[in-house]
Amino acid sequence: MSPFPDQVDQIMAVMEASFDPAYGEAWNRRQVSDALTLPHTFAIVVDTFGRVLDGSVAGEPAGFVLSRHAADEEELLLIAVSPDCRGAGLGLTLVEQLFADAKTRGATRMFLEMRRGNPAVNLYKKVGFEPIGVRTNYYNLADGSKVDAITFGKTL
Numbered sequence: 505m506s507p508f509p510d511q512v513d514q515i516m517a518v519m520e521a522s523f524d525p526a527y528g529e530a531w532n533r534r535q536v537s538d539a540l541t542l543p544h545t546f547a548i549v550v551d552t553f554g555r556v557l558d559g560s561v562a563g564e565p566a567g568f569v570l571s572r573h574a575a576d577e578e579e580l581l582l583i584a585v586s587p588d589c590r591g592a593g594l595g596l597t598l599v600e601q602l603f604a605d606a607k608t609r610g611a612t613r614m615f616l617e618m619r620r621g622n623p624a625v626n627l628y629k630k631v632g633f634e635p636i637g638v639r640t641n642y643y644n645l646a647d648g649s650k651v652d653a654i655t656f657g658k659t660l
């Protein structure tokens with residue numbers, strides 16, 4: 505879906521603060537803006553109060569989630585909350601808003617893939633995701649080591 509004028513800036517502000525370069529998980533600006541021009545890719549950005557910044561509400565971006573819809577499934581592609589805003593429920597707000605939006609798009613299942621050992625697993629389990637598969641040594645880390653990808657699924 506086309507981003508509104510400042511949306512890519514908002515996402516990149518959170519992105520640049522949020523990811524440890526050791527894991528190579530952050531997307532660059534081009535990847536974000538290209539993804540959001542696709543018709544079935546969606547972004548939700550929230551401010552420090554958990555309000556959705558949809559172009560009509562102004563606020564300081566504090567977190568975002570990106571997703572892709574296909575048939576009756578939606579994939580959570582990337583989620584991040586700025587380090588100084590973590591532990592306040594914004595991650596939960598983003599995921600719950602995504603579930604609601606995905607359902608309105610006709611999704612009945614939600615998927616995501618996560619690097620084994622990412623503490624984000626606590627958030628995913630809290631909202632009902634269950635591990636459904638492992639891709640062994642799927643991610644290449646900056647130090648040359650490899651780590652498994654774990655696929656999680658949840659019925660909406």
Ligand SMILES: CC(C)(COP(=O)(O)OP(=O)(O)OC[C@H]1O[C@@H](n2cnc3c(N)ncnc32)[C@H](O)[C@@H]1OP(=O)(O)O)[C@@H](O)C(=O)NCCC(=O)NCCS
Pocket residue numbers: 522523529581582583584585586589590591592593594595596597618622623624626627628630
């Ligand atoms: C994962 C992330 C989005 C969570 O955001 P957040 O706003 O801190 O999450 P919340 O405050 O809504 O936490 C929701 C629940 O998940 C748990 N949780 C979230 N992150 C956690 C962490 N790093 N360690 C332990 N528990 C965590 C919380 O304890 C909370 O449960 P509780 O209410 O029972 O305490 C954030 O840590 C982040 O941006 N991480 C870096 C980017 C990343 O790795 N993204 C995921 C891979 S794409």
